[in-house]
Amino acid sequence: SRSLNLAVIPGxxxxxxxxxxxxxxxxxxxxxxxxxxxxxxxxxxxxYHATGETLTDADxxxxxxxxxxxxGAIGDPSVPSGVLERGFLxxxxxxxxxxVNLRPSKLLPGVATPLAGQPEIDFVVVREGTEGPYTxxxxxxxxxxxxxxxTEVSVNTAFGVERVVRDAFARAQARPRKKLTLVHKNNVLTxxxxxxxxxxxxxxxEFPEVTTDYIHVDAATIYLVTDPARFDVIVTDNLFGDIIxxxxxxxxxxxxxxxxxxxxxxxxxxxxxxxVHGSAPDIAGQGKADPSATVLxxxxxxxxxxxxxxxxxxxxxVSADLAERVGKPARSTAEIGxxxxxxxxx
Amino acid sequence: SRSLNLAVIPGxxxxxxxxxxxxxxxxxxxxxxxxxxxxxxxxxxxxYHATGETLTDADxxxxxxxxxxxxGAIGDPSVPSGVLERGFLxxxxxxxxxxVNLRPSKLLPGVATPLAGQPEIDFVVVREGTEGPYTxxxxxxxxxxxxxxxTEVSVNTAFGVERVVRDAFARAQARPRKKLTLVHKNNVLTxxxxxxxxxxxxxxxEFPEVTTDYIHVDAATIYLVTDPARFDVIVTDNLFGDIIxxxxxxxxxxxxxxxxxxxxxxxxxxxxxxxVHGSAPDIAGQGKADPSATVLxxxxxxxxxxxxxxxxxxxxxVSADLAERVGKPARSTAEIGxxxxxxxxx
Ligand SMILES: CC(C)[C@H](C(=O)O)[C@@H](O)C(=O)O
Ligand SMILES: CC(C)[C@H](C(=O)O)[C@@H](O)C(=O)O
Numbered sequence: 001s002r003s004l005n006l007a008v009i010p011g012x013x014x015x016x017x018x019x020x021x022x023x024x025x026x027x028x029x030x031x032x033x034x035x036x037x038x039x040x041x042x043x044x045x046x047x048y049h050a051t052g053e054t055l056t057d058a059d060x061x062x063x064x065x066x067x068x069x070x071x072g073a074i075g076d077p078s079v080p081s082g083v084l085e086r087g088f089l090x091x092x093x094x095x096x097x098x099x100v101n102l103r104p105s106k107l108l109p110g111v112a113t114p115l116a117g118q119p120e121i122d123f124v125v126v127r128e129g130t131e132g133p134y135t136x137x138x139x140x141x142x143x144x145x146x147x148x149x150x151t152e153v154s155v156n157t158a159f160g161v162e163r164v165v166r167d168a169f170a171r172a173q174a175r176p177r178k179k180l181t182l183v184h185k186n187n188v189l190t191x192x193x194x195x196x197x198x199x200x201x202x203x204x205x206e207f208p209e210v211t212t213d214y215i216h217v218d219a220a221t222i223y224l225v226t227d228p229a230r231f232d233v234i235v236t237d238n239l240f241g242d243i244i245x246x247x248x249x250x251x252x253x254x255x256x257x258x259x260x261x262x263x264x265x266x267x268x269x270x271x272x273x274x275x276v277h278g279s280a281p282d283i284a285g286q287g288k289a290d291p292s293a294t295v296l297x298x299x300x301x302x303x304x305x306x307x308x309x310x311x312x313x314x315x316x317x318v319s320a321d322l323a324e325r326v327g328k329p330a331r332s333t334a335e336i337g338x339x340x341x342x343x344x345x346x
Numbered sequence: 347s348r349s350l351n352l353a354v355i356p357g358x359x360x361x362x363x364x365x366x367x368x369x370x371x372x373x374x375x376x377x378x379x380x381x382x383x384x385x386x387x388x389x390x391x392x393x394y395h396a397t398g399e400t401l402t403d404a405d406x407x408x409x410x411x412x413x414x415x416x417x418g419a420i421g422d423p424s425v426p427s428g429v430l431e432r433g434f435l436x437x438x439x440x441x442x443x444x445x446v447n448l449r450p451s452k453l454l455p456g457v458a459t460p461l462a463g464q465p466e467i468d469f470v471v472v473r474e475g476t477e478g479p480y481t482x483x484x485x486x487x488x489x490x491x492x493x494x495x496x497t498e499v500s501v502n503t504a505f506g507v508e509r510v511v512r513d514a515f516a517r518a519q520a521r522p523r524k525k526l527t528l529v530h531k532n533n534v535l536t537x538x539x540x541x542x543x544x545x546x547x548x549x550x551x552e553f554p555e556v557t558t559d560y561i562h563v564d565a566a567t568i569y570l571v572t573d574p575a576r577f578d579v580i581v582t583d584n585l586f587g588d589i590i591x592x593x594x595x596x597x598x599x600x601x602x603x604x605x606x607x608x609x610x611x612x613x614x615x616x617x618x619x620x621x622v623h624g625s626a627p628d629i630a631g632q633g634k635a636d637p638s639a640t641v642l643x644x645x646x647x648x649x650x651x652x653x654x655x656x657x658x659x660x661x662x663x664v665s666a667d668l669a670e671r672v673g674k675p676a677r678s679t680a681e682i683g684x685x686x687x688x689x690x691x692x
Contacts, residue, residue, distance in 0.1 A: 081532050081536075081539070081543075082532065082533045082534070082539070085533040085534055086533075086536060114462060114572050115460055115461065115462060115571070116459075116460060116462040116463075117462075133479075133498075133500070136536075138500070138535075138537045138538070140537045140540070140541065144544070145504065146504050146505065146508075147503075147504060147505075148503065148541055149501065149502070149503050149504075150502045150503075150537040150538045150541040151499050151501055151502070151537060151538070152479075152499070152500040152502075152535045152537055152538045153484075153497050153498070153499050153500075154479070154484070154497060155497055156496045156497070156498075157493075157494065157495050157496075158488075158491065158492050158494040158495075159492065185588075186427050186428065187427045187428045187431040187432075188432070188436065188479075188480060188585075188588075189479060189484075189498045190427075190428040190432060190482075191484045191486045191497060191498055192484070192496045192497070193427070193428070194428075194486070195494055197427075198490070217589055218588050218589050218592035218593075219592060221567065221592050221593035221596065222592050222593065222596040222601070224593075225461070225571060225593065226596055226600075239531070239534075242531070242564050243563055243564050245564075246565060246567050247567035247570075247571065247593070250567065250568040250571050250572055251571060254572075255568070
C-alpha cells in the first residue's frame with residue numbers, strides 16, 4: 001500500500017482556515033489504498049513572538065522527512081516586514097532548493113476578471129526561486145545617516161538559470177501550444193539579461209518543437225492585460241516572476257484562486273505548495289476566505305507526487321464549483337471546502 | 347520677449363512622425379512673444395551604424411545648452427539589445443541627473459481601457475531615475491561557460507531617495523486628494539527597502555496634510571487592475587517604476603497616450619520629455635502612430651518651463667480629441683497632429 005506523508009504549515013491569519021479545507025479535499029480525493037499521514041508545524045507569527053524563532057536547523061531536519069509540504073500563509077502585521085518573509089518563507093525555499101516556482105493562471109468559466117470581454121487565459125509562469133535579487137546579497141553602510149547607501153545584489157548563475165529554463169522548456173513541450181516566452185529586462189540589466197537570453201537560446205535548440213519569444217518585463221505587464229491569450233508558458237527571474245504572477249492572478253480570477261508550487265524537481269528535498277495569497281489578517285477567523293487557491297495548490301502537490309488523476313479531479317471540482325457560484329449568495333470557507341470534498345469524492 | 351530653445355531628438359521608427367506633430371502643436375500653442383528655436387539631433391540607430399556613436403561628450407555639451415529636450419523614440423531591432431538603451435537613453439538620464447521620472451496616468455473620457463467598467467484613473471507615478479538596478483553596476487565572470495555568474499547591483503542612497511521622495515510629497519501636497527503611496531518590496535529587498543521606507547516616513551512628517559501608505563510592488567500590480575482609483579501619487583524605485591508605469595499606461599488608454607518627463611528639478615541640466623512608447627518599427631513610416639503621447643509630453647515640457655496655461659490647453663485639446671474619436675474612422679498621425687494644433691490655437 002502507498003503512503004503520503006505531509007508536512008502541514010497552517011501559519012497565520014486565514015492560513016489555518018484554508019489549509020483545513022485543503023486537507024479535507026485531499027482526504028476525499030485520495031484512493032483508499034493511500035495512507036495519508038500529516039504532521040502540523042506551528043511556524044509563523046505566534047511562534048516567532050513566543051520564541052524568537054522563525055525556522056531552525058532542527059525544523060528543517062524535521063520538514064525534510066516529509067514527501068511534501070502544504071502551507072497556508074505566513075505573515076502578520078505584528079511582525080516587522082521582512083522577518084518572516086526572509087526568516088521563514090525564503091529561508092525554506094533556499095534551504096530546500098525550490099528553484100522551480102510554478103504558478104499557473106487559468107481563467108475558469110464564470111469567474112470574474114477585471115478585464116473587459118472575458119479573454120482566454122491559460123498559461124503557466126515558471127519563476128526561478130533561488131537566485132536573482134532574492135538571495136539577500138547586498139547591505140547597508142552609514143545606516144540611518146544622510147550618507148546611507150543600501151545595495152541589493154541580483155545573483156544569476158549559468159547553473160541556476162539553465163536548470164529552470166530547461167524545466168520551463170519541458171513544460172512548454174508537454175502543452176498543446178508548445179510556446180515559451182522569456183520575460184526579463186535584458187536591455188537594461190545587461191549582465192543578467194545576457195546570461196538569461198544566451199542560455200534560453202541555447203536550450204531552445206534542444207526543443208525544436210517549442211516556439212519561443214522574448215518580452216521585456218514592463219511590456220509583459222501590458223500584454224497581461226491587453227492580450228493574455230498570447231502566453232502559454234513564461235520563464236522568468238525570481239523578482240519579475242513575483243511581480244507578474246500577482247498581476248496574472250489578478251486578471252485570471254484573483255488571488256482567491258491562485259495556486260503555486262515551490263518545487264525541487266530533483267526530489268532531494270520535499271517541495272512546498274501554497275496559495276499565492278497572504279495571511280489576510282483583516283478577514284482571518286471569519287470564515288470568509290476562499291479556500292480554492294489552497295485546494296488548487298493541493299492539486300499541484302498531488303500532480304508533483306504522481307497522482308495525476310486526483311490532481312485533475314480537484315481542478316475539475318474547483319472549476320465546476322466556481323462556475324456554479326454565479327449569482328448565488330457567498331458561502332463560508334468550510335462550506336466551499338465541503339462542496340469540493342463532495343465533488344471529488346463523487 | 348521670451349525664448350524657448352529646444353533640443354529635438356526624433357530618433358528611430360515612429361519617433362520622427364510623432365515628434366513632428368509634437369512640434370506642430372507646440373508652435374500652435376506658444377504665445378506670439380515666445381521665440382521658439384529648435385535644433386534637431388540625429389541620435390539613434392542610423393547614427394550608431396554609421397559612426398558607432400550613441401552619445402558623446404560633445405553631444406552632451408551641445409544638449410546642455412538647451413532649455414529642454416523633446417525625444418521621440420530610440421531603438422531598432424538592427425541594434426543589439428542594450429546598446430542604445432544603456433548607451434543613449436540611460437546615459438542621458440544619468441548624465442543630466444534626471445532623477446524625477448514623471449509619468450501621469452489619466453483615463454480620459456471615451457478612451458478605451460482593457461479594464462471592465464471604465465474605472466476612474468488619475469494618478470502620477472514619480473519614478474526615481476538615477477539609482478536602483480539601473481546604475482549599470484554589476485558584472486559577469488566566466489562568461490559563456492557553465493560556471494558563468496552575472497550580477498546586477500541596485501544602488502540606493504539616502505541622498506538619491508530623499509530628493510525624489512520629497513519631490514513626490516510636494517506633488518501629492520499640490521493635488522486635491524493629497525495622497526502618496528510608496529511602492530517597493532521591503533519585505534524581500536530589506537536593505538534598499540528599509541532605506542526607502544525610513545526616508546519616506548521621515549519626510550512624511552514634513553507633510554502632515556499628505557495621507558500616506560505603502561504597497562509591495564507585486565500587490566501594486568493587482569490594485570492597478572482591480573482598484574486603480576486608490577492611487578493619487580506613487581513614488582517608487584527606478585525598476586519598479588519602469589514596470590508599473592507600463593501597466594499604468596496600459597490600463598489608462600494605452601501607450602499611445604502615455605507621456606513622461608525625465609526631470610532635473612534643479613535646472614542644472616535640461617530635462618527631457620518623451621512618450622512612454624518605443625520606436626514601434628512595425629508601423630514606422632506609415633502614418634499610423636498616435637502622436638498623442640508625444641503631444642502630452644510637450645505639455646509636461648511646457649509645464650516644467652512654467653507655461654502652465656499652454657500645458658493645460660494641450661491636455662484639454664488631447665482630451666477633447668480622444669473623446670471625439672469614438673466610432674470614427676482612424677486618422678493618420680499628421681491628421682491627429684493637425685486637429686490638435688487647430689484646437690490649441692483656437
Ligand atoms: C511574501 C513574499 C516573500 C513572497 C515573494 O516575494 O516571493 C510572495 O510575494 C510570493 O509571491 O510568494
Ligand atoms: C528603453 C528603456 C531603457 C526604458 C527604461 O527601462 O527606463 C523604457 O522602458 C522606459 O520606461 O522609458
